[in-house]
Amino acid sequence: MPFVRFLILAVCINSFCGSFMGSSIFIAIPAISSDFHVPPEYISAVINAYVIAVTAFLVPTIAIVQRIGHKRGFVVGSVVSAITSVLIALSPNFYTLIAFRTLQGLSNAFIFSTTYALLIDNIDSKSKGSAIGMTTACVYAGISCAPFLGGFLTDTIGWWSMFIISACGNFSAALLCRNIPTDNPEPHKLAYLKGILSLIGFVTFFTGLSMFINNHDGLYLLAAGIVLLTFYVYRELTSKNPLLKLSVVLENRILNGSLLSSMFHYLSTFAITMLLSMHLQLINGYTASMAGIILVIQPVVQCLVSPFAGKAADRFSPHMISFIGLVISGSSLCILSFIEPKTPFYMIALAQFLSGLGFGLFSAPNSTIIMSSVPREYYAMGSGLQALVRNSGMAFCMAMVTSVLFYAINSEEGTTLYIRELSAAMQIIFTFSAILTLISALFLLRSFRAIKQKP
Structure with missing residues (x-):
């Protein structure tokens, strides 16, 4: 099937663009703040608008995709995302920027609910793990490139150039889908x-x-x-x-176990980069650029490991590979739970490496488990629910981190007492995160036992 290469390329381009924009916008916060003459803390509204829109629109878009088909949903999402990226770059004021970023969240909900569905629907069952691994690697490649490429574009051209590049990528992904067969699902009432x-x-x-x-x-x-x-x-x-057959999720222990495992894994690991950035800059005194170089270790390792993990999931038990990934992720959090102002650099680098290795081993095989556990007519639901639990885990994680930091820190920034309180708060968060990784592993084992019990 010659169109498969174009399909994988289209999915990989969108995966890279989505993760690149999601990460690089943090680099552009000061520039956006300056251009629109708003305080930097207000820029969080731009980020929250997108995240909330993606999460909120996932359920309706899953239902729509099940009606119009995976290819049409993917193309619609790609084209609308390209258009909204251009509109964001041309935003005349801060409020239109938020509005267009919300529309981009809607368009990306279509992309998220069709990405894995398109792959599983058109790729041989013996190669689906490899394809998912490549897609996952592109996500982490986007995250890895964001600090350098995003910073370079912001400094040399302007923050808006990142959205123009993203628009070109989304539009290219839509064009690559021209030769992909159009699926025709059975019509049903919405x-x-x-x-x-x-x-x-x-x-x-x-x-x-x-x-x-x-x-x-x-x-x-x-x-x-x-x-x-x-x-x-x-x-x-x-x-x-x-609207969605939730009974399929509740009755399928393989599916709901892997989905819950994914949510708790994101809940336990999402804040690692943010907290280590605070540790390196506020406690150890590193510059932002130096901290960025150190923090790129995790996504680079994830990017390198994911394709091999996906390929291994085609030959060996994806549950076993994902479980090994969770064990490694948990070990990195255990190391970080002892973090303090005098923690040597090599320990932080080791924790970053283990976190990237664990995440890389977990993500692609777990996605393979989820997509393999649902019938073809529910591929869009399986793909969309992965994005839903991922975003939910991130949101719960940020709520947990914000709560601990808010109640644990009472001193003025830069003082010795502030450093002690911040370090103690990080220890609490990382310890609790390690426990959450254990819960993630228990849900994954529940999913594995469900396979063993199948007749």
Whole structure:
């Protein structure tokens, strides 16, 4: 099948562009702040708007993709993402920037809900692990390039140039899909009201989660989101025309075990880079550029390991490979749980290496488990749910980190007491994260036992 190469290339381009933009925008915060004359802390609204939009729109887009087909959903997402990237680059003010970034979140929800579905639907079963591994490697390649390429583009051309490059990549991915066969799913009625209910529920929940530490109104939003999402799940499980067949997820122990394992893994590891950046700069006194060079160890190792892990998942048990990855990730967190101002550089580098190795071994094989556990008509759901649990894990992780730092640090920045409090807070976070990795491993073992018990 000659079109397979074009398909893998298209998916890899979108995977690289998505992760590159998600990481490089952090580098551009000062430049965006200066251009729009807003305080740097306000730029977090641009980041939160995208993350919340992606997460909130995933459930409706999964349902739409199941109706229009994987290829059409992927192309629509790629084209709209390219258009919104250009609009972001041309934004006349800060508010339109947030609006266009929200639209980009919607378009990327289409991409996330079709990426793995397209691969599994068109690639031989003996090679699907390798394809997923290559896609995962491109995600980490984007993260690895972000500090250097994003910083270079911001300094030499402007922050907007990153979005123009991303637009070119998304548009190229859409063009590469021309020769890919169009899948024609069976038409079914869309439950629009349930889609709106899930959308409002996720927006309310994650908005409340992002602001409840500093604003008591966030608690009300969080509670309202929980109520709305609970009602949505109830309606889905009791409806004759569900938006998504959640019963498939609840009854499939292989699927729900691997999804929960993924969520807890992201919950335990997502903040490593941010916390080590704070340690290197605020405690050890490294410059931002030097800290960036040190912190690139983890994504580079992930990028190098993921293709081999995906290929190994085609030959050996993906559960075993993922479990080994979790053990290694947990060991890196155990090392970091003893971090203090005098921790030698080689220990931080070792923890970074182990974290990258563990993440690389876990991600691609676990994605293979998830996509192999669902029937073809639910590929979009399997692909989209991976993105949903990933973003949820990240959001919960940031809420946990923000809470610990908010309540543990009471001193003025730069003082000796501040350094002690920050170091103690990091030890608490890394220790708790190591425990969360254990929970992730237990869910993965639950998924493995479900395979053994299948008749």
